[in-house]
Structure formats: structure tokens, C-alpha cells
Amino acid sequence: MKGLIIFGICLAIFGCQGSNKSEQNQVKDTTAASAGTFGYDIAFLKKHKKIILLTAPDDPASQAIIIPDYQGRVMTSTASGDGGNSYGWINYKLIESGKLQPHINAFGGEERFWLSPEGGQFSVYFKKGDKFDFEHWQTPAVIDSEAFEVVSSDSSSVVFQKKTTLENHSGTPLDFTIDRKISMLGRRDIEKALAISLDQKVKVTAYVSENTITNNGADWKRESGAIGIWLLGMFTPGAETTIIAPFSKEHSEKPQLTDNYFGEIPKERLVVKDGAVYLKADGKFRSKIGLAPLSAKPFAxxxxxxxxxxxxxxxxxxxxxxxxKSTWEEHKEPFKGDALNAYNDGPLADGSQMGPFYELESNSPAKLLKKNEKLNHNQRTYHFEGDKQALNQIAQKVLGVNIDQIGEIFK
Structure with missing residues (x-):
């Protein structure tokens, strides 16, 4: 538990080698855009990094900003062009400073590539022999400060690759290649993937990230460790924003839920009801939940x-x-971690805070890869805006919850 608390403190404290023709042709001068809009974020990010701007194949207003220097992460997206809402949380202060921080560089972004586990004997965040504490914790540069190579790109997709070698806490060297592809989705793609019909009144943007790790070295062994793919999305919180994590009742009426990562969560901030876990996402109280694979559903x-x-x-x-498992401690059962996590940022005891933001996180299973074998993990991210009744139909179909119920759950 001590490691968990330190982890929360760390997270709260710290916050291209080329672009494609689509960026050159589509990015406009948006220096006068209002804060919170997509145009504002384009203008800000262009001042500091090379960006790749992707556009949905059938909707020019559906766009996303990708940054190769930040490991090909999706910094933000919009359903309404330059003047629309910008969905990703961005650490403007850290990016503007141009300085790298110790331990981690939390640049933000609504979907980034990470590696699991963070703690334990298979961690690549702690050297062999080091204690699981803040002083020794270091995010590997390959997922923190090093750029991913752009292999190819067009107006709606981009492909990245990165080769690396890391040693885990057990002293096992891991030699592997990361491949990552981000593709914008059109409205028909969205309807098919979610088995829904989109009302024309609904604005939407969506993309899929396809991620692969290929083992280039010795076979991975159960006793010496493996790694997994971990995708984390940082979003802007709000006083009336709620995280929804539906759970399966196939094996139990109660979810296999971990809700004490950073201590007990007050009842007015966490509710389990009617097949879903609700977590307040206002950025005012540091809290994290996790669902085991038998309880999780492939949506949140x-x-x-x-x-x-x-x-x-x-x-x-x-x-x-x-x-x-990613907790900062040796694990008796290292292969019994969470499939889904969600996090709400909040101030520390001294009042300091990196955010505010909230996160939706998905993990891949761990596989003992032989040489040249691959581990894949894909995730689609969707943002819908528009008619409340139409949004309610989507929420009920995909998440199994009612929009009004979500809005009233903490009132």
C-alpha cells in the first residue's frame, strides 16, 4: 500500500522528425482561437512540436492531432473542427517549458502508449535491486522522452515504429519492437464497430490505435517476466463529468473491483449500481479503480x-x-492484474496538483512470447456530442446506462 500511495503522489506531481502533407495543407493559423477549442491546441502545439493532423475519411470536421516526438500519442481530437471542443488534456506548462522532468514527463494526450507492469518483479520502471519508491522510479525513455519513427502516413492514418531493449526488475533483458498505427474512423465504421445507428444530429470523432510488440530476443519465461501493452487517455474533467465502467455479471453479481489504490474513495464519489461502476471525474479528489478481466467489459x-x-x-x-499487476511491490501473483483502470486526479495534502484531468486506461493480457512472436492490443476512442436523446440511445446500447441516470448518480 505504501508503494501505491507513493505512486499517486508521483503521478500528481509530474506532469517530429517529420510531418505529412495533410498537416501542411490543412493546419490553419488559429492563434486567435479560444482556449478549450481544437484550433487553440493546434496553434499551441505547432509552436513547440511537429504535428500530424489526421482527418476522418468522410467528415472534415472530425480531426485528431498526433505527435511523433511524444511516442505517437494522440494529443487531442475534435468532432467540430477548429472551433469545436478539444477533448484531450494537455500539460501546456510542461510543454512550453521545453525541459524534461525527472521520473516522468506528463505531456498529456488522450491516448498514449505505455508498458505494464509499472511495479513488481517484472517492472521496467525499476532497476534490479532498487527499492519500489519514488526516488528509484523512472519511466523508460522509450515511452517518455524518445520519438517514435514515422513509417508512413496519409490524411487519415499514420504508422509508427520503435525498437528498444529494456531490463526488468528481475534482471531479464527484453528486446522488442513497438509498432503503432492510428487511423481515423468514418461514421459507417463507427456504426459497424458499436452496432449502432448514428443520428445526423450527433457530431462524432473516433479513431482506432493498433499496437503490437514483437519479441526480438530470447523467449519470455513465466519466472523471469513479460510485459504488456497499456493505453492511457487523459481528458479534461468537469463538475458534472462521470466515469462509467460497466461490468459483467456472468461470474458474480458484484464486480471484481479494486477501489483502494490511493486509499478509500468516499461513497459520494464512487457508486456501484445496476451493472456499472461510476466514479466522479471532477479532478478534485485523487482516486483510481480497476476491474479484473472476468468482471470487465470491452467498453468504458x-x-x-x-x-x-x-x-x-x-x-x-x-x-x-x-x-x-502494477502496484509498487513484489507480487505473489504477478499475473492477476486489472484489464481496465480509471483515474480521477486531485490535489495532494500540500495543495499541489499536476492536472486536473481524468483517465480511461486499458491493458493487454500478458503473453510469454517466443522469439518473433507478437502481442497485439487495439483500442477505439469515440467522442459524441449533440442531441441528448440520441446520445442516450448510444449510452444505453454500448454502456448499458441511461444518460439521465449518469447525470444524476452523484446528486
Whole structure:
């Protein structure tokens, strides 16, 4: 538990080698855009990094900003062009400083590539022999400060690759290649993936990230460790924003829920009701939850009742798979971790805070890869805005919850 608390403190404290023709042709001068809009974020990010601007194949207003220097992460997206809401949380202060921080560089971004586990004997964040504490914790540069190579790109997709070698806490060298592809989705793609019909009154943006790790070295062994793919999305919180994590009742009426990562969560901030876990996402109280693979469903989301924005992530899930534990301690059962996590940022005891933001996170299973074998993990991220009744139909179909119920759950 001590490691968990330190981890929360760390997270709260710290916050291209080329672009494609689509960026050159489509990015406009938006220096006068209002804060919170997509145009504002384009202008800001262009001042500091090379960006790649992706556009949905059938909707020019559906766009996303990708930054190769930040490991090909999706910094933010919009359903309404330059003047529309910008959905990703961005650490403007850190980016503007141009300085790298110790331990981690939390640049923000609504979907980034990470590696699991963070703690334990298979961690690549702690050197062999080091204690699981803040002083020794270091995010590997390959997922923190090093750029991913752009292999190819067009107006709606981009492909990245990165080769690396890391040593885990057990002293096992891991030699592997990361491949990552981000593709914008059109309205028909969205309807097919979610098995829904989109009302024309609904504005939407969506993309899929396809992620692969290929083992280039010795076979991975159960006793010496493996790694998993971990995708984290940082979003802007709100007083009326709620995280929704539906759970399966196939094996139990109660979810296999971890809700004490950073201590007890007050009842007015965490509710388990009617097949879903609700977590307040106002950025005012540091809290984290996790669902085990047997309880998780391949969907989670959030609803901003003030701005009427419904966000959904859809990810690969293996209910019977083994997932890696990330707590900062030696693990008796290192392959019994969470498939889904969600986090709400909040101030520390001294009042300092990196955010505020909230996160939706999905994990891949752990696989003992032989040489040249691959591990894949894909995730789709959707943002819907528009008619409340139409959004309600999507929420009920995908998440199994009612929009009004979400908006009233903490009142």
C-alpha cells in the first residue's frame, strides 16, 4: 500500500522528425482561437512540436492531432473542427517549458502508449535491486522522452515504429519492437464497430490505435517476466463529468473491483449500481479503480453533463487472460492484474496538483512470447456530442446506462 500511495503522489506531481502533407495543407493559423477549442491546441502545439493532423475519411470536421516526438500519442481530437471542443488534456506548462522532468514527463494526450507492469518483479520502471519508491522510479525513455519513427502516413492514418531493449526488475533483458498505427474512423465504421445507428444530429470523432510488440530476443519465461501493452487517455474533467465502467455479471453479481489504490474513495464519489461502476471525474479528489478481466467489459466511458459530451473507449479484452499487476511491490501473483483502470486526479495534502484531468486506461493480457512472436492490443476512442436523446440511445446500447441516470448518480 505504501508503494501505491507513493505512486499517486508521483503521478500528481509530474506532469517530429517529420510531418505529412495533410498537416501542411490543412493546419490553419488559429492563434486567435479560444482556449478549450481544437484550433487553440493546434496553434499551441505547432509552436513547440511537429504535428500530424489526421482527418476522418468522410467528415472534415472530425480531426485528431498526433505527435511523433511524444511516442505517437494522440494529443487531442475534435468532432467540430477548429472551433469545436478539444477533448484531450494537455500539460501546456510542461510543454512550453521545453525541459524534461525527472521520473516522468506528463505531456498529456488522450491516448498514449505505455508498458505494464509499472511495479513488481517484472517492472521496467525499476532497476534490479532498487527499492519500489519514488526516488528509484523512472519511466523508460522509450515511452517518455524518445520519438517514435514515422513509417508512413496519409490524411487519415499514420504508422509508427520503435525498437528498444529494456531490463526488468528481475534482471531479464527484453528486446522488442513497438509498432503503432492510428487511423481515423468514418461514421459507417463507427456504426459497424458499436452496432449502432448514428443520428445526423450527433457530431462524432473516433479513431482506432493498433499496437503490437514483437519479441526480438530470447523467449519470455513465466519466472523471469513479460510485459504488456497499456493505453492511457487523459481528458479534461468537469463538475458534472462521470466515469462509467460497466461490468459483467456472468461470474458474480458484484464486480471484481479494486477501489483502494490511493486509499478509500468516499461513497459520494464512487457508486456501484445496476451493472456499472461510476466514479466522479471532477479532478478534485485523487482516486483510481480497476476491474479484473472476468468482471470487465470491452467498453468504458464518461459523460460530461455540462457540455453534453459522451466519450467511449472500446478495447480488446480476454476475460480468461492473465493481466500484469502494477502496484509498487513484489507480487505473489504477478499475473492477476486489472484489464481496465480509471483515474480521477486531485490535489495532494500540500495543495499541489499536476492536472486536473481524468483517465480511461486499458491493458493487454500478458503473453510469454517466443522469439518473433507478437502481442497485439487495439483500442477505439469515440467522442459524441449533440442531441441528448440520441446520445442516450448510444449510452444505453454500448454502456448499458441511461444518460439521465449518469447525470444524476452523484446528486
Amino acid at each position: 466511458g464518461s459523460y460530461d453533463a455540462e457540455k453534453n459530451i459522451l466519450t467511449i473507449i472500446q478495447y480488446d479484452l480476454d476475460p480468461k487472460g492473465e493481466y500484469l
